[in-house]
Every structure is written in structure tokens, then in C-alpha cells.
Amino acid sequence: MSFQTLGLGPAVMRALRDQGYHAPTPVQQAAIPAVLAGGDLLALAPTGSGKTAAYALPLLQQLLQSNPQRDPRALLLLPTRELAVQVGDALRELSRHLPQRLRVAVVFGGVSINPQLMGLRGGCDIVVATPGRLLDIVDHNGLRLDAVRHLVLDEADRLLALGFAEELQRVLGLLPAQRQNLLFSATFPKSVEALAAAQLREPQRITVAAEAPRLEAIRQRSIVVDTDKRTPLLRHLLETEGWQRALVFVATKYATEHVSDKLWAKGIKAAALHGELSQGGRAKVLVALKSGEVAVLVATDLAARGLDIPELPAVINYDLPRSPADYTHRIGRTGRAGATGDAVSFVPPASEAHFRLIEKRQGRRVEREQIAGYEATEEAPASDPNGGVKGKRKSKKDKLREAAAAAAVKD
Structure with a gap:
């Protein structure tokens, strides 16, 4: 037509x-x-x-x-x-x-x-x-x-x-x-x-149904790393992978500024994008990204909504998203218009169960990696069957029902 x-x-x-x-x-x-x-x-x-x-x-x-x-x-x-x-x-x-x-x-x-x-x-x-x-x-x-x-x-x-x-x-x-x-x-x-x-x-x-990201065009990677080693590992990847641009997702406004400042201090041109920036500040960041003055955008999900970054070779989940749908939305920013892209997720041992549920919901296993010099030493906590995925935690009513049932059994 x-x-x-x-x-x-x-x-x-x-x-x-x-x-x-x-x-x-x-x-x-x-x-x-x-x-x-x-x-x-x-x-x-x-x-x-x-x-x-x-x-x-x-x-x-x-x-x-x-x-x-x-x-x-x-x-x-x-x-x-x-x-x-x-x-x-x-x-x-x-x-x-x-x-x-x-x-x-x-x-x-x-x-x-x-x-x-x-x-x-x-x-x-x-x-x-x-x-x-x-x-x-x-x-x-x-x-x-x-x-x-x-x-x-x-x-x-x-x-x-x-x-x-x-x-x-x-x-x-x-x-x-x-x-x-x-x-x-x-x-x-x-x-x-x-x-x-x-x-x-x-x-x-x-x-109109949402068009699923072309996952076959996206190389998904998951790297097991301690929480406090994520920033050095991020810097290492940015310096060695050859990405001209990268979008890094974090969970909070503070993290956008903290991580971007750490990268900039090491000579990597990074900028923060979050919901509390003024309109002038947001516009300045996006212009800098398009011009090449900034190569790495560190953003929250809220600030990154609606952004279209052409020719984006890499997305990094510094913090894992709360839900599988958000994961798919994030990684779908790369691998567009016939190009291929990398989607890298940092998986601290404490987040392993959460990432397993993300894998389960997308029906795809992502092999875990460890990068030499950044190996994880933390121990994973007791397994959480719900993995912390949004919408799957027990509600307060469920917990009260379980407590009532347990009390009835004792009686």
C-alpha cells in the first residue's frame, strides 16, 4: 500500500x-x-x-x-x-x-x-x-x-x-x-x-501489535560481576569493545550522575539523563550525543522513554530492569534498521534469580560470562522463587492468607 x-x-x-x-x-x-x-x-x-x-x-x-x-x-x-x-x-x-x-x-x-x-x-x-x-x-x-x-x-x-x-x-x-x-x-x-x-x-x-525487537540481530551477553566492580567493568568494556556509542541503563537519578562522573573522570565522554534535568539540560545532552561530543548516555528508564538514538551499537544493563518487558524494551534500542547490536547485562550474584526469570519470560538462555580481573566473589543469597520481578511478589493479602492457614493447621 x-x-x-x-x-x-x-x-x-x-x-x-x-x-x-x-x-x-x-x-x-x-x-x-x-x-x-x-x-x-x-x-x-x-x-x-x-x-x-x-x-x-x-x-x-x-x-x-x-x-x-x-x-x-x-x-x-x-x-x-x-x-x-x-x-x-x-x-x-x-x-x-x-x-x-x-x-x-x-x-x-x-x-x-x-x-x-x-x-x-x-x-x-x-x-x-x-x-x-x-x-x-x-x-x-x-x-x-x-x-x-x-x-x-x-x-x-x-x-x-x-x-x-x-x-x-x-x-x-x-x-x-x-x-x-x-x-x-x-x-x-x-x-x-x-x-x-x-x-x-x-x-x-x-x-496495531507491538513489533517485537529482532532478537536475532542482538547479541545478548550476561556478565557475572560483583556490585562494586560494575563501574570498572563498564569502563573496561567501553575501552575494549570498540562501540562508537552506548546507552547505559541504571535504576536511579543518583546512579546516572555517579556513573557518568566516574566515566568522565577516566576520559570517557559520558553524560547523565534523568527525569529531574531541566529541559535545557536534556536538550544539551541529546545534542552532544548526536554531535559525538558525548559517546555514552547513562539514563534511567523514565528519561530514556521516547528517545530514538540512530545507529546505537550497544545497550548495557548496569542495573537490571524490574520486569522482563522493560528488558525487551531496553535491548530493542540496538539491532535496528538491519544493523546488529550488543546487549550486555551485569548480573551480580544477588540478582541471579531475577535474571533467570527474565530469561524464562523471553524464552532464551543467555550464557553467563566472567571477565578476567572482574570475577565475582560475592555469594548469592538464599534463592527467591519470584526473583524480584515486578508483579510476581506475593501480595500482602496472600501473605495474610498463608499466615492464617498456617495458624489453622497448628490449631
Whole structure:
């Protein structure tokens, strides 16, 4: 199937060609005609499936066909600053090739509100925003939302999971009742189900399955190492494996800074990326990575969500992820676009049971290695049958039931 069969007009098709788009992804094939039809849409699609273009292309066409106004006609709500910037950049690139200039404003927290207010003085056609900052802009009389005709809730599950439910309801209350609602979500928990039921009118529903990482293109390694030897081992691997870039996953904000500082002190160009960095700080890190000024990014799962690092040869699990799903998500950052990649996990003896469960869930055994000079000397604790994997620990109710049953037996 080609984009020409989806109902896009000549102007948007020219923009597609200029941007190098070729064939539509499955979510684009399903969503573009649905959005152009004007009805509401509920799309379950994973990150990386091409959903930004799936709603951006038909929205641009609809805006070209309607009368310009000072106030925005399309509102896109996203959960994080990085995603807002990413979507805003994509819209600007596509609209740059259109015959009619469409103004795109991107607003998010973590930076001064004044430049954003100044940028809105001339009006805009599309506003891309995080909910909290959007409400701040409205409270400062910097924006009116009563002309919005198209609402996109992108990554709705994360919008709700990150605590934006109250802000989201306030935003929805400022919008006109007659509008097109497009809800995109990677998962469909009860909170998203309730939001969809309350806001969408007879939506068309599409589901695109997550594309599994090409595990055959990823060389998985697990190295047994003592906890306090992980940083020296990481440095050793970075110096000997020849990776031009590497993404290192750790568990906490403190660890991102601690590990990156240790690497930098030894001459390895590393930077930390975590959720408490300012927007300016995050942008600086990503620019440094793309330019080659930084070779190693040390990040938490939260900060690394939504990042697309091209030509990434290696992912290192300095700290093991909490769940097998997170493991698959992490290692899937390498081995993309026909390339191969390395995924290395540090497995201290205390984490052996946890990693065995990760192996079991992915149905693949990863042979343990020991690196000369970094051999493990710690002893593993008593085996935990649950391995600490998220969602598999006994609940408090289970423990109380077991205690009651044991007491009954004694009686």
C-alpha cells in the first residue's frame, strides 16, 4: 500500500516526498483514512510504530482545507517535554513544505513561561503541549482553546500514569463540545478505557501489535560481576569493545550522575539523563550525543522513554530492569534498521534469580560470562522463587492468607 491510496491531497503528498517518506506503516494505513473521515478514533499502537505521522498528516490536510484563525484549531497533548518537542519538530518539518504556512507552537514546563507567551502573541494553528504548562499559558491569558476542532491525546496511558488526570480534565473542560477526538495509547488500562468512554463518540478503533525487537540481530551477553566492580567493568568494556556509542541503563537519578562522573573522570565522554534535568539540560545532552561530543548516555528508564538514538551499537544493563518487558524494551534500542547490536547485562550474584526469570519470560538462555580481573566473589543469597520481578511478589493479602492457614493447621 502507498500513501497515495489513503486519501491525502497533492500538497501533503509533496511534503511527504520532500521528507523522504515512502510506504505507510500499519498504524498509518489504518489511522489516516479514519482521521480524514472526521470521526473520533481510538488507536492502540506502540511507541515507534509511526503514530505521529498517522495523525499529523491528516490533521495538516484538514487544517489546509479550513479557514485560518488566530487561535489554535488543533491541540495535541503529550506526557513529556521530550515527546512534545519531538512531535512539534515533526509537524514543523512537514508543514514547511506546504503551500500555506501553518504555525506550530510547542509549550512545556521546566523552562521559563515568558518566551512561550511571547511566541504565542501572533497566534498559532496547532499547539503541542504538556497539560500543566498549557493550563499555565491559559491562566496567563496567552491562549484561548474555544476554536479547537481537533484534539489528539498521544500516549494517553502515560498521560494518566504520570498524574495528569486532573489537569487533563481541566483542559477538556475548556474545549468546545463539537470537536474531533483522537486518542492514541500503547496500552489500554481501565483509566484509559474510562477516558475513551467519556470523551470519544462512536470512535473507530484500530489496534496495531507491538513489533517485537529482532532478537536475532542482538547479541545478548550476561556478565557475572560483583556490585562494586560494575563501574570498572563498564569502563573496561567501553575501552575494549570498540562501540562508537552506548546507552547505559541504571535504576536511579543518583546512579546516572555517579556513573557518568566516574566515566568522565577516566576520559570517557559520558553524560547523565534523568527525569529531574531541566529541559535545557536534556536538550544539551541529546545534542552532544548526536554531535559525538558525548559517546555514552547513562539514563534511567523514565528519561530514556521516547528517545530514538540512530545507529546505537550497544545497550548495557548496569542495573537490571524490574520486569522482563522493560528488558525487551531496553535491548530493542540496538539491532535496528538491519544493523546488529550488543546487549550486555551485569548480573551480580544477588540478582541471579531475577535474571533467570527474565530469561524464562523471553524464552532464551543467555550464557553467563566472567571477565578476567572482574570475577565475582560475592555469594548469592538464599534463592527467591519470584526473583524480584515486578508483579510476581506475593501480595500482602496472600501473605495474610498463608499466615492464617498456617495458624489453622497448628490449631
